[in-house]
Amino acid sequence: MGRVQLRLSSPVIVLTKQLENLDTITSSLNYGSEKSSFGLSYRGLTLDDLCRQFGHYNINMRTGAIIGLRQLLNNNNNLIPYHLNVLIPTISRLISSEKRNNSLDRQLMALLHTVFSSVESTDLAPHFSLLMAQILRGLAHTNMRIKQFALSVAKIVMLFFPELCKNSSDLFDTYLTIISGQRRIPDKQV
Incomplete structure (x- = not known):
């Protein structure tokens, strides 16, 4: 009778496969706990799901x-x-x-109040330039309704974070342009 030899894989390969499986299990457990620790909306959606819907083409969905x-x-x-x-x-x-x-404008303003009222200026400082860029983009828009909304958002930002706004030269220049009555905000020369 012939001998049957069983060849075992090296212990290093087995150990790495076990670690990969363990990493997969712990990452899925962490994702589940993150979901439950942050909570769900009234429709059962997470923060990421809701943020994804902000880009939806349907206004009612937004x-x-x-x-x-x-x-x-x-x-x-x-x-x-x-x-x-x-x-x-x-x-x-x-x-x-x-x-x-x-309706979208009113809800967006209420959401901005909610976010800004629970954030310190030191927490918002790294994200302030992105927020100001979008506000300035709205102020430079040709649609008057978008300009008015961006102006009201800028007012809220100034009320909640005056120390961040005082260093924004672009915001000051844009306000001067709006006050002077120019219809179009000129592009800055680099």
């Missing part, structure tokens, strides 16, 4: 996402400073968006 995000942040406002890297780009993108209605 408005629903804003309402859901506001409800989620009102219930968990202590976590807002930790998610500013997602919230500021998502929210500020809608400031100069052309697809809008009165």
Whole structure:
């Protein structure tokens, strides 16, 4: 009778496969705990799901996402400073968006109040330039309604974060241009 030899894989390969499986399990556990620790909106959506819906082409879908995000942040406002890297780009993108209605504007203003009221200026400082860029983009827009909305957002930012706004020369120059009555804000020469 012949001998049957069983060849075992090297212990290093087995150990790395076990570690990969363990990493997969722990990452899925961490994702689940992150989901439950932050909470869900009234429709059962997470923060990432709601932020994805902000870019939807349907205005009603966007408005629903804003309402859901506001409800989620009102219930968990202590976590807002930790998610500013997602919230500021998502929210500020809608400031100069052309697809809008009165309902979306009101809900977006309420969401901005919710976010700004629970954030310190030191937490917002790294994201302030992106927020100001979107506000200035709205102020330079040809549509008067978008200009007015961007102006009201700039007013809110100045009320909540005056120490960040006083160093923004672009905002000051844009206000001077608006006050002087020019219809179009000239492009800056680099």
